[in-house]
Amino acid sequence: PPSTRYEAEEATIARGVVESDHAGFTGTGFVNGDNAAGPYVEWTVTAARAGTATLAVRHANGTAVNRPMAVSVNGGPPVTVNFPGTGAWTTWANATLSAQLGAGANTVRATSTTANGGPNLDHLAVTGP
Ligand code: GCU
Numbered sequence: 209p210p211s212t213r214y215e216a217e218e219a220t221i222a223r224g225v226v227e228s229d230h231a232g233f234t235g236t237g238f239v240n241g242d243n244a245a246g247p248y249v250e251w252t253v254t255a256a257r258a259g260t261a262t263l264a265v266r267h268a269n270g271t272a273v274n275r276p277m278a279v280s281v282n283g284g285p286p287v288t289v290n291f292p293g294t295g296a297w298t299t300w301a302n303a304t305l306s307a308q309l310g311a312g313a314n315t316v317r318a319t320s321t322t323a324n325g326g327p328n329l330d331h332l333a334v335t336g337p
Pocket of ligand 1: 325
């Protein structure tokens with residue numbers, strides 16, 4: 209099924225900067241969140257109808273240490289998503305999760321939960337419902 213891509217650099221960014229110094233991103237760059245717990249990127253995604261969607265978070269982590277984030281949809285209970293090292297800051301990968309979306313606009317917020325911060329975030333791809 210088709211997916212819709214939402215760039216991180218166009219989302220709401222709390223405590224992070226848009227950069228473009230590591231190749232392979234889509235759009236015009238990626239978000240480098242501060243290396244701390246608490247910074248987040250919040251996307252607003254539109255669903256044609258209520259139901260289950262697959263969320264793919266494209267990211268890179270050039271370190272050997274997992275950089276988990278808490279993902280919350282519409283302010284609901286956070287789900288931990290792990291972002292282990294991808295091998296290089298220029299090696300991008302997708303971490304996927306399922307989420308329940310409502311019809312219309314939904315917020316998807318990814319917040320770093322450790323002092324290392326999150327990975328570099330490229331985009332969120334939403335498939336369905
Ligand atoms: C390096 C890298 C950044 C990355 C940062 C980090 O500085 O160039 O893109 O965000 O490490 O550890 O988060």
